Amino acid sequence: MSKKERVILVTVIIEAALAGLWWYLASYGMANPDHVTADFQQVVGQTMGTAMGALLGIGVMLFFVAARNDRKAIENKMRR
Numbered sequence: 150m151s152k153k154e155r156v157i158l159v160t161v162i163i164e165a166a167l168a169g170l171w172w173y174l175a176s177y178g179m180a181n182p183d184h185v186t187a188d189f190q191q192v193v194g195q196t197m198g199t200a201m202g203a204l205l206g207i208g209v210m211l212f213f214v215a216a217r218n219d220r221k222a223i224e225n226k227m228r229r
Contacts, residue, residue: 152215160208164201171197 150158171193178189186192 151219153212153219156208156211156215160204160211163204164208167197167201167204171201 174193174197175190178185178193
């Protein structure tokens with residue numbers, strides 16, 4: 150498995166976990182409206198959206214680094 154594939158796989162797994170957490174928190178807020186503040190949904194949405202966006206941005210950068218490393222590894226194999 151190449152480094153690019155690993156980066157994609159890990160990013161998808163972590164994004165799915167964050168989406169599941171986001172869904173859980175949103176459903177908790179709707180199920181218990183008397184236990185949360187009035188802006189609970191907005192705060193959860195902004196926080197989780199920011200976390201997922203930041204992780205996706207880092208994942209894109211890591212993907213390009215992994216692609217470069219894969220390319221260098223192939224070049225080094227060809228030279229031997």
